[in-house]
Amino acid sequence: MAAVNLGEQPSNSVVGHERWVRVSHWILAASVLTLAFSGFVILMAHPRLYWGQVGNDLTPALFELPISRNYKHGGWAAPVTFIPGPRPVVSAARTYNIFNENGWARSLHFLAAWFLVTTGIMYLVAGIASRHLWRHLVPRLGEMKPRLLWHEVVTHLRLPMPAASGGPPYGPLQKLAYSGVVFLALPLMVLTGLTMSPAVTAAFPALLDLFGGSQTARTLHFFAFAALVLFLVVHVVMVVLTGFTRQIRAMTVGN
Amino acid sequence: MSKEKLVFSRRKLVTGLASTGGLLLTGCSPRDLPPTYGNVLRMGDLLTYRAFRMLLPAHSLAREYSHRDISSSPAIGTTNPGDPHEGTFNAERGPFYDRLRADSFADWRIKVEGRVARPQSFSLADLKLLPSRKQITKHTCEEGWSAIAEWTGVPLRAVLEAAGILPSARFVNFYAYDDIAEGIDMLDALHPQTILAYGMNGRELPLAHGAPLRLRVETQLGYKSVKFLERIVVRDEFDDLGKIGSLQNGWAWYVGI
Numbered sequence: 001m002a003a004v005n006l007g008e009q010p011s012n013s014v015v016g017h018e019r020w021v022r023v024s025h026w027i028l029a030a031s032v033l034t035l036a037f038s039g040f041v042i043l044m045a046h047p048r049l050y051w052g053q054v055g056n057d058l059t060p061a062l063f064e065l066p067i068s069r070n071y072k073h074g075g076w077a078a079p080v081t082f083i084p085g086p087r088p089v090v091s092a093a094r095t096y097n098i099f100n101e102n103g104w105a106r107s108l109h110f111l112a113a114w115f116l117v118t119t120g121i122m123y124l125v126a127g128i129a130s131r132h133l134w135r136h137l138v139p140r141l142g143e144m145k146p147r148l149l150w151h152e153v154v155t156h157l158r159l160p161m162p163a164a165s166g167g168p169p170y171g172p173l174q175k176l177a178y179s180g181v182v183f184l185a186l187p188l189m190v191l192t193g194l195t196m197s198p199a200v201t202a203a204f205p206a207l208l209d210l211f212g213g214s215q216t217a218r219t220l221h222f223f224a225f226a227a228l229v230l231f232l233v234v235h236v237v238m239v240v241l242t243g244f245t246r247q248i249r250a251m252t253v254g255n
Numbered sequence: 256m257s258k259e260k261l262v263f264s265r266r267k268l269v270t271g272l273a274s275t276g277g278l279l280l281t282g283c284s285p286r287d288l289p290p291t292y293g294n295v296l297r298m299g300d301l302l303t304y305r306a307f308r309m310l311l312p313a314h315s316l317a318r319e320y321s322h323r324d325i326s327s328s329p330a331i332g333t334t335n336p337g338d339p340h341e342g343t344f345n346a347e348r349g350p351f352y353d354r355l356r357a358d359s360f361a362d363w364r365i366k367v368e369g370r371v372a373r374p375q376s377f378s379l380a381d382l383k384l385l386p387s388r389k390q391i392t393k394h395t396c397e398e399g400w401s402a403i404a405e406w407t408g409v410p411l412r413a414v415l416e417a418a419g420i421l422p423s424a425r426f427v428n429f430y431a432y433d434d435i436a437e438g439i440d441m442l443d444a445l446h447p448q449t450i451l452a453y454g455m456n457g458r459e460l461p462l463a464h465g466a467p468l469r470l471r472v473e474t475q476l477g478y479k480s481v482k483f484l485e486r487i488v489v490r491d492e493f494d495d496l497g498k499i500g501s502l503q504n505g506w507a508w509y510v511g512i
Contacts, residue, residue, distance in 0.1 A: 043399070046398040046399030048399075053324065053403065054324075054393060055400060055401065057329050057400065058328070058402075076329075077334075079327075080461065082327075082328075082456040089327055089456065090327045091329070091464065092330065093329075093463040094331045094334075098398070102506075104296060106397060107296035107300050107507050108296055108299075110303055111295065111296060111302075114299060114302060114303075196395070197511060197512040198395050198473065198475055198511060199307055199474045199475065199511025202315045202317040202318070202473070202474050203311040203315045208318060214395065214401060
Protein backbone atom coordinates (compact mmCIF):
# COMPACT_ATOMS: atom_id res chain seq x y z
CA MET A 1 0.00 0.00 0.00
CA ALA A 2 2.92 2.37 0.67
CA ALA A 3 3.89 2.30 -2.99
CA VAL A 4 0.35 3.24 -3.94
CA ASN A 5 0.49 6.43 -1.89
CA LEU A 6 3.90 7.58 -3.13
CA GLY A 7 2.63 10.04 -5.73
CA GLU A 8 0.32 11.86 -3.34
CA GLN A 9 2.31 13.10 -0.39
CA PRO A 10 5.03 11.99 2.01
CA SER A 11 3.17 9.45 4.10
CA ASN A 12 4.19 10.39 7.59
CA SER A 13 0.53 11.20 8.23
CA VAL A 14 -1.60 8.43 9.75
CA VAL A 15 -4.96 9.88 8.67
CA GLY A 16 -6.98 8.62 5.74
CA HIS A 17 -7.99 5.23 4.40
CA GLU A 18 -6.10 2.69 2.38
CA ARG A 19 -6.82 2.67 -1.33
CA TRP A 20 -8.71 -0.65 -1.39
CA VAL A 21 -10.94 0.62 1.44
CA ARG A 22 -11.67 3.84 -0.44
CA VAL A 23 -12.45 2.10 -3.74
CA SER A 24 -14.68 -0.55 -2.17
CA HIS A 25 -16.39 2.06 0.05
CA TRP A 26 -17.63 4.04 -2.93
CA ILE A 27 -18.59 1.03 -5.07
CA LEU A 28 -20.52 -0.37 -2.10
CA ALA A 29 -22.06 3.04 -1.35
CA ALA A 30 -23.27 3.39 -4.96
CA SER A 31 -24.59 -0.19 -4.91
CA VAL A 32 -26.44 0.29 -1.62
CA LEU A 33 -28.01 3.57 -2.78
CA THR A 34 -29.12 1.96 -6.07
CA LEU A 35 -30.45 -1.07 -4.20
CA ALA A 36 -32.33 1.13 -1.74
CA PHE A 37 -33.91 3.18 -4.52
CA SER A 38 -34.85 0.24 -6.77
CA GLY A 39 -35.92 -1.80 -3.75
CA PHE A 40 -38.28 0.96 -2.66
CA VAL A 41 -39.81 1.07 -6.16
CA ILE A 42 -40.24 -2.73 -6.02
CA LEU A 43 -41.90 -2.44 -2.59
CA MET A 44 -44.31 0.18 -3.97
CA ALA A 45 -45.77 -2.48 -6.30
CA HIS A 46 -46.88 -4.51 -3.28
CA PRO A 47 -46.52 -2.52 -0.05
CA ARG A 48 -47.82 -5.35 2.16
CA LEU A 49 -45.50 -7.43 4.32
CA TYR A 50 -46.15 -10.88 5.74
CA TRP A 51 -44.75 -13.49 8.07
CA GLY A 52 -44.31 -17.13 6.94
CA GLN A 53 -44.14 -19.05 3.67
CA VAL A 54 -46.82 -17.15 1.73
CA GLY A 55 -48.77 -13.93 1.70
CA ASN A 56 -50.95 -12.07 -0.76
CA ASP A 57 -53.87 -9.63 -0.93
CA LEU A 58 -56.28 -12.40 0.04
CA THR A 59 -54.36 -13.39 3.19
CA PRO A 60 -53.72 -11.28 6.33
CA ALA A 61 -50.75 -8.89 6.26
CA LEU A 62 -48.29 -8.22 9.07
CA PHE A 63 -48.45 -4.53 8.13
CA GLU A 64 -49.00 -2.32 5.11
CA LEU A 65 -47.16 0.80 4.03
CA PRO A 66 -48.99 3.76 2.46
CA ILE A 67 -46.33 4.30 -0.21
CA SER A 68 -48.20 3.95 -3.50
CA ARG A 69 -51.69 3.93 -4.94
CA ASN A 70 -51.60 0.16 -4.40
CA TYR A 71 -52.01 0.69 -0.64
CA LYS A 72 -55.26 -1.09 0.34
CA HIS A 73 -56.61 -0.58 -3.18
CA GLY A 74 -59.53 -2.96 -2.64
CA GLY A 75 -59.96 -3.64 -6.37
CA TRP A 76 -60.96 -7.30 -6.26
CA ALA A 77 -63.85 -9.17 -7.85
CA ALA A 78 -66.10 -11.28 -5.60
CA PRO A 79 -64.03 -14.20 -4.28
CA VAL A 80 -64.67 -17.79 -5.36
CA THR A 81 -64.21 -20.44 -2.67
CA PHE A 82 -61.87 -23.35 -3.33
CA ILE A 83 -61.90 -24.89 0.13
CA PRO A 84 -64.52 -23.72 2.67
CA GLY A 85 -63.79 -23.49 6.39
CA PRO A 86 -63.01 -21.02 9.15
CA ARG A 87 -60.05 -19.76 7.08
CA PRO A 88 -61.34 -20.49 3.58
CA VAL A 89 -59.05 -20.89 0.58
CA VAL A 90 -60.40 -18.51 -2.04
CA SER A 91 -59.49 -16.95 -5.33
CA ALA A 92 -60.35 -13.48 -6.61
CA ALA A 93 -59.57 -11.64 -9.81
CA ARG A 94 -57.94 -8.22 -9.56
CA THR A 95 -59.90 -5.39 -11.15
CA TYR A 96 -57.50 -2.56 -10.25
CA ASN A 97 -54.66 -1.23 -12.41
CA ILE A 98 -51.78 -1.28 -9.93
CA PHE A 99 -48.60 0.80 -9.90
CA ASN A 100 -45.87 -1.54 -11.11
CA GLU A 101 -42.43 -0.42 -12.34
CA ASN A 102 -40.77 -3.73 -11.50
CA GLY A 103 -39.60 -4.37 -15.07
CA TRP A 104 -36.64 -2.00 -14.78
CA ALA A 105 -36.61 -1.78 -10.99
CA ARG A 106 -36.00 -5.51 -10.50
CA SER A 107 -33.28 -5.67 -13.18
CA LEU A 108 -31.57 -2.58 -11.73
CA HIS A 109 -31.85 -4.11 -8.24
CA PHE A 110 -30.06 -7.30 -9.30
CA LEU A 111 -27.45 -5.45 -11.35
CA ALA A 112 -26.58 -3.40 -8.26
CA ALA A 113 -26.70 -6.59 -6.17
CA TRP A 114 -23.99 -8.11 -8.42
CA PHE A 115 -21.76 -5.12 -7.68
CA LEU A 116 -22.55 -5.35 -3.96
CA VAL A 117 -21.82 -9.07 -3.75
CA THR A 118 -18.62 -9.11 -5.85
CA THR A 119 -17.19 -5.97 -4.21
CA GLY A 120 -18.36 -7.17 -0.79
CA ILE A 121 -16.55 -10.50 -1.20
CA MET A 122 -13.35 -8.75 -2.34
CA TYR A 123 -13.65 -6.34 0.60
CA LEU A 124 -14.02 -9.20 3.08
CA VAL A 125 -11.09 -11.13 1.59
CA ALA A 126 -8.84 -8.05 1.64
CA GLY A 127 -10.14 -7.08 5.08
CA ILE A 128 -9.32 -10.47 6.55
CA ALA A 129 -5.96 -10.80 4.75
CA SER A 130 -4.80 -7.32 5.82
CA ARG A 131 -6.28 -7.80 9.32
CA HIS A 132 -8.12 -4.47 8.79
CA LEU A 133 -11.44 -5.95 9.91
CA TRP A 134 -9.97 -7.46 13.06
CA ARG A 135 -7.78 -4.50 14.01
CA HIS A 136 -10.16 -1.63 13.23
CA LEU A 137 -13.77 -2.89 13.02
CA VAL A 138 -14.34 -5.74 15.50
CA PRO A 139 -15.34 -4.21 18.86
CA ARG A 140 -13.19 -5.29 21.81
CA LEU A 141 -14.82 -6.79 24.90
CA GLY A 142 -13.38 -3.97 27.03
CA GLU A 143 -15.15 -1.39 24.84
CA MET A 144 -18.58 -2.96 25.28
CA LYS A 145 -19.11 -1.99 28.94
CA PRO A 146 -22.53 -0.27 29.27
CA ARG A 147 -21.10 2.66 31.27
CA LEU A 148 -18.44 3.34 28.63
CA LEU A 149 -20.93 3.03 25.77
CA TRP A 150 -23.33 5.41 27.54
CA HIS A 151 -20.51 7.89 28.00
CA GLU A 152 -19.79 7.60 24.25
CA VAL A 153 -23.45 8.21 23.35
CA VAL A 154 -23.59 11.34 25.57
CA THR A 155 -20.34 12.64 24.07
CA HIS A 156 -21.70 12.15 20.56
CA LEU A 157 -24.82 14.15 21.34
CA ARG A 158 -22.83 17.20 22.42
CA LEU A 159 -22.20 19.92 19.83
CA PRO A 160 -19.87 20.89 18.36
CA MET A 161 -18.38 17.46 17.70
CA PRO A 162 -14.60 17.22 18.01
CA ALA A 163 -12.93 16.90 14.61
CA ALA A 164 -12.09 13.30 13.65
CA SER A 165 -8.86 12.03 12.17
CA GLY A 166 -10.62 10.70 9.06
CA GLY A 167 -9.87 7.02 9.41
CA PRO A 168 -9.05 4.38 12.00
CA PRO A 169 -8.73 3.92 14.89
CA TYR A 170 -12.47 4.05 15.53
CA GLY A 171 -14.41 4.61 18.76
CA PRO A 172 -16.60 1.86 20.28
CA LEU A 173 -19.84 3.21 18.72
CA GLN A 174 -18.20 3.47 15.30
CA LYS A 175 -16.92 -0.09 15.60
CA LEU A 176 -20.40 -1.30 16.58
CA ALA A 177 -22.04 0.53 13.67
CA TYR A 178 -19.50 -0.51 11.03
CA SER A 179 -19.30 -4.14 12.10
CA GLY A 180 -23.11 -4.22 12.35
CA VAL A 181 -23.29 -3.17 8.69
CA VAL A 182 -20.41 -5.36 7.45
CA PHE A 183 -21.07 -8.54 9.43
CA LEU A 184 -24.83 -8.38 10.06
CA ALA A 185 -26.99 -6.10 7.93
CA LEU A 186 -25.39 -6.61 4.50
CA PRO A 187 -25.00 -10.43 4.79
CA LEU A 188 -28.61 -10.59 6.06
CA MET A 189 -29.67 -8.49 3.05
CA VAL A 190 -27.99 -10.88 0.61
CA LEU A 191 -29.31 -14.05 2.30
CA THR A 192 -32.90 -12.82 2.69
CA GLY A 193 -32.75 -11.55 -0.91
CA LEU A 194 -31.69 -14.97 -2.17
CA THR A 195 -34.48 -16.59 -0.11
CA MET A 196 -37.01 -14.80 -2.34
CA SER A 197 -35.57 -16.45 -5.47
CA PRO A 198 -37.45 -19.55 -6.68
CA ALA A 199 -34.34 -20.97 -8.42
CA VAL A 200 -32.05 -20.40 -5.43
CA THR A 201 -34.50 -21.87 -2.90
CA ALA A 202 -34.99 -24.92 -5.13
CA ALA A 203 -31.22 -25.47 -4.99
CA PHE A 204 -30.86 -24.49 -1.31
CA PRO A 205 -34.19 -25.17 0.47
CA ALA A 206 -32.38 -24.76 3.81
CA LEU A 207 -32.70 -21.00 3.24
CA LEU A 208 -36.48 -21.33 3.56
CA ASP A 209 -36.04 -23.11 6.91
CA LEU A 210 -33.40 -20.66 8.11
CA PHE A 211 -35.76 -17.70 7.76
CA GLY A 212 -39.08 -19.54 8.11
CA GLY A 213 -40.31 -18.82 4.61
CA SER A 214 -39.72 -16.45 1.73
CA GLN A 215 -42.31 -13.93 2.95
CA THR A 216 -40.58 -13.75 6.34
CA ALA A 217 -37.32 -13.28 4.43
CA ARG A 218 -38.95 -10.45 2.46
CA THR A 219 -40.05 -8.74 5.69
CA LEU A 220 -36.57 -9.16 7.23
CA HIS A 221 -35.14 -7.76 3.98
CA PHE A 222 -37.30 -4.68 4.56
CA PHE A 223 -36.24 -4.34 8.23
CA ALA A 224 -32.56 -4.63 7.24
CA PHE A 225 -33.18 -1.95 4.59
CA ALA A 226 -34.70 0.32 7.26
CA ALA A 227 -31.69 -0.31 9.54
CA LEU A 228 -29.26 0.48 6.72
CA VAL A 229 -31.09 3.71 5.86
CA LEU A 230 -30.87 4.71 9.54
CA PHE A 231 -27.15 3.91 9.50
CA LEU A 232 -26.69 5.91 6.30
CA VAL A 233 -28.38 8.99 7.79
CA VAL A 234 -26.35 8.85 11.04
CA HIS A 235 -23.16 8.10 9.07
CA VAL A 236 -23.58 11.14 6.80
CA VAL A 237 -24.55 13.40 9.72
CA MET A 238 -21.44 12.33 11.63
CA VAL A 239 -19.25 12.93 8.57
CA VAL A 240 -20.65 16.46 8.30
CA LEU A 241 -20.32 17.19 12.02
CA THR A 242 -16.75 15.91 12.42
CA GLY A 243 -15.09 17.84 9.60
CA PHE A 244 -16.76 17.23 6.25
CA THR A 245 -13.87 18.26 3.97
CA ARG A 246 -11.29 16.29 5.92
CA GLN A 247 -13.52 13.19 6.07
CA ILE A 248 -14.34 13.28 2.37
CA ARG A 249 -10.66 13.76 1.51
CA ALA A 250 -9.78 10.79 3.73
CA MET A 251 -12.23 8.57 1.84
CA THR A 252 -11.38 9.86 -1.66
CA VAL A 253 -7.78 11.02 -2.15
CA GLY A 254 -6.77 9.23 1.01
CA ASN A 255 -5.46 11.92 3.35
CA MET B 256 -18.31 -29.56 0.95
CA SER B 257 -15.12 -31.39 0.01
CA LYS B 258 -12.07 -29.41 -0.91
CA GLU B 259 -12.02 -30.90 -4.38
CA LYS B 260 -15.60 -29.84 -5.02
CA LEU B 261 -14.94 -26.38 -3.63
CA VAL B 262 -12.02 -25.89 -6.01
CA PHE B 263 -14.10 -27.21 -8.86
CA SER B 264 -16.98 -24.87 -8.21
CA ARG B 265 -14.61 -21.96 -7.74
CA ARG B 266 -13.12 -22.74 -11.12
CA LYS B 267 -16.60 -22.96 -12.53
CA LEU B 268 -17.38 -19.57 -10.98
CA VAL B 269 -14.32 -17.96 -12.50
CA THR B 270 -14.81 -19.49 -15.94
CA GLY B 271 -18.50 -18.71 -15.67
CA LEU B 272 -17.98 -15.03 -14.96
CA ALA B 273 -15.19 -14.83 -17.52
CA SER B 274 -17.27 -16.47 -20.24
CA THR B 275 -20.23 -14.22 -19.40
CA GLY B 276 -17.96 -11.22 -19.81
CA GLY B 277 -16.84 -12.65 -23.13
CA LEU B 278 -20.39 -13.29 -24.26
CA LEU B 279 -21.36 -9.71 -23.54
CA LEU B 280 -18.74 -8.65 -26.06
CA THR B 281 -18.48 -11.36 -28.71
CA GLY B 282 -19.06 -14.95 -27.60
CA CYS B 283 -21.08 -17.54 -29.46
CA SER B 284 -23.95 -16.92 -31.82
CA PRO B 285 -25.88 -13.93 -30.45
CA ARG B 286 -29.17 -15.73 -31.08
CA ASP B 287 -28.22 -18.50 -28.65
CA LEU B 288 -28.77 -16.22 -25.66
CA PRO B 289 -31.27 -13.54 -24.62
CA PRO B 290 -30.32 -10.33 -26.43
CA THR B 291 -29.16 -7.36 -24.39
CA TYR B 292 -29.93 -4.71 -27.03
CA GLY B 293 -26.84 -2.94 -25.59
CA ASN B 294 -28.98 -2.21 -22.52
CA VAL B 295 -27.06 -2.38 -19.24
CA LEU B 296 -30.08 -3.78 -17.36
CA ARG B 297 -30.43 -6.62 -19.87
CA MET B 298 -26.67 -7.30 -19.48
CA GLY B 299 -27.27 -7.70 -15.74
CA ASP B 300 -30.17 -10.10 -16.47
CA LEU B 301 -27.88 -12.10 -18.75
CA LEU B 302 -25.21 -12.24 -16.06
CA THR B 303 -27.80 -13.57 -13.59
CA TYR B 304 -29.01 -16.17 -16.10
CA ARG B 305 -25.48 -17.35 -16.94
CA ALA B 306 -24.38 -17.39 -13.29
CA PHE B 307 -27.47 -19.32 -12.14
CA ARG B 308 -26.99 -21.88 -14.92
CA MET B 309 -23.28 -22.25 -14.01
CA LEU B 310 -23.61 -22.32 -10.23
CA LEU B 311 -26.97 -23.96 -9.40
CA PRO B 312 -27.61 -27.69 -9.80
CA ALA B 313 -29.72 -28.37 -12.90
CA HIS B 314 -32.84 -30.09 -11.67
CA SER B 315 -33.18 -29.52 -7.95
CA LEU B 316 -36.87 -29.55 -7.04
CA ALA B 317 -38.74 -26.54 -5.73
CA ARG B 318 -40.21 -27.19 -2.28
CA GLU B 319 -43.53 -29.00 -2.28
CA TYR B 320 -45.99 -28.28 0.50
CA SER B 321 -48.81 -30.18 2.19
CA HIS B 322 -52.57 -29.75 1.73
CA ARG B 323 -52.94 -27.60 4.82
CA ASP B 324 -50.41 -25.11 3.43
CA ILE B 325 -52.64 -24.28 0.44
CA SER B 326 -53.43 -20.56 0.53
CA SER B 327 -55.79 -18.23 -1.25
CA SER B 328 -54.65 -17.31 -4.76
CA PRO B 329 -55.14 -13.92 -6.40
CA ALA B 330 -55.73 -14.01 -10.16
CA ILE B 331 -54.02 -11.13 -11.93
CA GLY B 332 -53.15 -10.12 -15.47
CA THR B 333 -55.59 -11.49 -18.02
CA THR B 334 -58.50 -13.14 -16.26
CA ASN B 335 -60.55 -13.78 -19.43
CA PRO B 336 -58.94 -13.68 -22.90
CA GLY B 337 -62.43 -13.42 -24.45
CA ASP B 338 -63.05 -10.05 -22.75
CA PRO B 339 -62.30 -7.17 -25.18
CA HIS B 340 -61.80 -4.81 -22.21
CA GLU B 341 -58.67 -6.65 -21.09
CA GLY B 342 -55.42 -4.90 -21.98
CA THR B 343 -53.98 -8.03 -23.57
CA PHE B 344 -57.08 -8.86 -25.66
CA ASN B 345 -56.31 -10.29 -29.11
CA ALA B 346 -58.98 -9.52 -31.73
CA GLU B 347 -58.60 -12.89 -33.50
CA ARG B 348 -57.82 -15.34 -30.74
CA GLY B 349 -60.05 -13.70 -28.10
CA PRO B 350 -63.41 -14.41 -29.78
CA PHE B 351 -62.14 -17.88 -30.78
CA TYR B 352 -61.31 -18.55 -27.12
CA ASP B 353 -64.84 -17.43 -26.18
CA ARG B 354 -66.37 -20.00 -28.55
CA LEU B 355 -64.12 -22.77 -27.21
CA ARG B 356 -65.08 -21.90 -23.66
CA ALA B 357 -68.82 -21.81 -24.50
CA ASP B 358 -68.40 -25.45 -25.52
CA SER B 359 -66.48 -26.38 -22.31
CA PHE B 360 -63.26 -26.58 -24.36
CA ALA B 361 -64.46 -29.77 -26.12
CA ASP B 362 -62.84 -28.57 -29.39
CA TRP B 363 -59.80 -27.05 -27.69
CA ARG B 364 -56.43 -28.42 -28.81
CA ILE B 365 -52.90 -27.29 -28.06
CA LYS B 366 -50.43 -27.31 -30.93
CA VAL B 367 -46.83 -28.48 -30.41
CA GLU B 368 -44.64 -27.41 -33.31
CA GLY B 369 -41.23 -26.13 -34.36
CA ARG B 370 -38.16 -28.26 -33.85
CA VAL B 371 -39.96 -31.50 -33.05
CA ALA B 372 -39.95 -34.70 -35.09
CA ARG B 373 -43.76 -35.07 -35.08
CA PRO B 374 -45.58 -31.71 -34.85
CA GLN B 375 -49.07 -32.40 -33.54
CA SER B 376 -51.89 -31.14 -31.39
CA PHE B 377 -53.35 -32.51 -28.17
CA SER B 378 -56.89 -32.31 -26.81
CA LEU B 379 -57.45 -32.12 -23.05
CA ALA B 380 -58.37 -35.83 -23.12
CA ASP B 381 -55.09 -36.62 -24.93
CA LEU B 382 -53.12 -34.75 -22.27
CA LYS B 383 -54.95 -36.54 -19.46
CA LEU B 384 -53.91 -39.91 -20.97
CA LEU B 385 -50.25 -38.97 -20.57
CA PRO B 386 -48.55 -39.44 -17.18
CA SER B 387 -49.88 -36.91 -14.66
CA ARG B 388 -48.20 -35.05 -11.84
CA LYS B 389 -49.72 -33.38 -8.80
CA GLN B 390 -47.68 -30.79 -6.91
CA ILE B 391 -48.41 -28.32 -4.12
CA THR B 392 -46.07 -25.46 -4.86
CA LYS B 393 -45.57 -21.78 -4.24
CA HIS B 394 -46.36 -19.23 -6.93
CA THR B 395 -44.04 -16.23 -6.49
CA CYS B 396 -45.19 -13.06 -8.22
CA GLU B 397 -42.68 -10.39 -9.28
CA GLU B 398 -44.94 -7.90 -7.47
CA GLY B 399 -43.88 -9.40 -4.12
CA TRP B 400 -46.73 -11.67 -3.06
CA SER B 401 -46.93 -15.45 -3.17
CA ALA B 402 -49.55 -18.18 -2.97
CA ILE B 403 -49.49 -21.96 -2.47
CA ALA B 404 -51.79 -24.11 -4.61
CA GLU B 405 -52.10 -27.69 -5.76
CA TRP B 406 -51.55 -28.11 -9.49
CA THR B 407 -52.43 -31.19 -11.53
CA GLY B 408 -51.09 -31.66 -15.02
CA VAL B 409 -48.80 -33.42 -17.40
CA PRO B 410 -45.03 -32.89 -17.27
CA LEU B 411 -44.03 -30.71 -20.22
CA ARG B 412 -41.26 -33.22 -20.82
CA ALA B 413 -43.79 -35.98 -21.56
CA VAL B 414 -45.59 -33.81 -24.12
CA LEU B 415 -42.35 -32.71 -25.79
CA GLU B 416 -41.08 -36.30 -25.91
CA ALA B 417 -44.36 -37.45 -27.45
CA ALA B 418 -43.71 -34.92 -30.21
CA GLY B 419 -40.02 -35.87 -30.39
CA ILE B 420 -37.61 -33.09 -29.40
CA LEU B 421 -34.91 -32.68 -32.07
CA PRO B 422 -31.35 -32.79 -30.63
CA SER B 423 -30.61 -29.21 -31.71
CA ALA B 424 -33.61 -27.78 -29.80
CA ARG B 425 -32.68 -25.33 -27.02
CA PHE B 426 -35.72 -23.17 -26.20
CA VAL B 427 -39.44 -23.72 -25.75
CA ASN B 428 -41.85 -20.85 -26.37
CA PHE B 429 -45.46 -20.62 -25.22
CA TYR B 430 -48.20 -18.61 -26.92
CA ALA B 431 -51.48 -17.82 -25.18
CA TYR B 432 -54.99 -16.86 -26.35
CA ASP B 433 -54.34 -13.32 -25.12
CA ASP B 434 -51.41 -11.21 -26.35
CA ILE B 435 -48.89 -12.96 -24.12
CA ALA B 436 -45.96 -15.18 -25.03
CA GLU B 437 -43.08 -16.44 -22.92
CA GLY B 438 -40.10 -18.69 -23.43
CA ILE B 439 -37.89 -20.91 -21.27
CA ASP B 440 -34.68 -22.79 -21.98
CA MET B 441 -34.60 -26.57 -22.40
CA LEU B 442 -33.21 -27.02 -18.90
CA ASP B 443 -36.34 -25.54 -17.28
CA ALA B 444 -38.56 -27.16 -19.95
CA LEU B 445 -37.33 -30.64 -18.96
CA HIS B 446 -37.47 -29.92 -15.20
CA PRO B 447 -39.68 -32.56 -13.54
CA GLN B 448 -41.91 -29.90 -11.93
CA THR B 449 -42.46 -27.97 -15.16
CA ILE B 450 -45.97 -29.10 -16.03
CA LEU B 451 -48.91 -28.18 -18.22
CA ALA B 452 -51.60 -27.86 -15.55
CA TYR B 453 -55.28 -28.59 -16.19
CA GLY B 454 -56.28 -28.81 -12.51
CA MET B 455 -55.97 -26.43 -9.55
CA ASN B 456 -56.79 -27.26 -5.92
CA GLY B 457 -58.61 -30.42 -6.97
CA ARG B 458 -60.79 -28.75 -9.62
CA GLU B 459 -60.61 -28.04 -13.33
CA LEU B 460 -58.34 -25.03 -13.88
CA PRO B 461 -60.61 -21.98 -13.24
CA LEU B 462 -61.08 -19.34 -15.95
CA ALA B 463 -59.16 -16.60 -14.13
CA HIS B 464 -56.20 -18.92 -13.58
CA GLY B 465 -55.79 -19.84 -17.25
CA ALA B 466 -58.43 -22.38 -18.30
CA PRO B 467 -58.21 -24.89 -19.73
CA LEU B 468 -54.39 -25.28 -19.62
CA ARG B 469 -51.55 -23.23 -18.19
CA LEU B 470 -47.85 -23.66 -17.76
CA ARG B 471 -46.23 -24.08 -14.32
CA VAL B 472 -42.50 -23.27 -14.11
CA GLU B 473 -41.74 -23.69 -10.41
CA THR B 474 -38.12 -22.51 -10.61
CA GLN B 475 -39.02 -19.09 -12.01
CA LEU B 476 -41.35 -16.23 -11.10
CA GLY B 477 -45.07 -16.34 -11.79
CA TYR B 478 -45.10 -14.49 -15.09
CA LYS B 479 -43.30 -17.40 -16.77
CA SER B 480 -46.26 -19.67 -15.94
CA VAL B 481 -48.29 -18.63 -18.99
CA LYS B 482 -52.07 -18.96 -18.70
CA PHE B 483 -54.58 -19.82 -21.49
CA LEU B 484 -52.08 -21.83 -23.55
CA GLU B 485 -52.71 -21.97 -27.30
CA ARG B 486 -49.44 -23.16 -28.86
CA ILE B 487 -46.01 -24.50 -27.89
CA VAL B 488 -43.10 -23.87 -30.24
CA VAL B 489 -39.73 -25.60 -29.83
CA ARG B 490 -36.77 -23.65 -31.17
CA ASP B 491 -33.03 -24.02 -31.79
CA GLU B 492 -32.36 -20.33 -31.35
CA PHE B 493 -33.44 -17.69 -28.90
CA ASP B 494 -36.55 -15.75 -29.89
CA ASP B 495 -37.52 -12.60 -27.95
CA LEU B 496 -41.15 -13.13 -29.09
CA GLY B 497 -41.45 -9.55 -30.30
CA LYS B 498 -44.07 -7.22 -28.92
CA ILE B 499 -45.90 -9.92 -26.95
CA GLY B 500 -42.76 -11.24 -25.24
CA SER B 501 -41.36 -9.99 -21.95
CA LEU B 502 -38.05 -8.60 -23.26
CA GLN B 503 -39.37 -5.93 -25.62
CA ASN B 504 -41.77 -4.83 -22.88
CA GLY B 505 -38.86 -4.12 -20.54
CA TRP B 506 -39.05 -7.28 -18.42
CA ALA B 507 -36.26 -9.78 -17.79
CA TRP B 508 -36.52 -12.99 -19.81
CA TYR B 509 -34.98 -15.24 -17.16
CA VAL B 510 -36.61 -14.77 -13.77
CA GLY B 511 -35.27 -17.48 -11.51
CA ILE B 512 -34.58 -14.56 -9.16
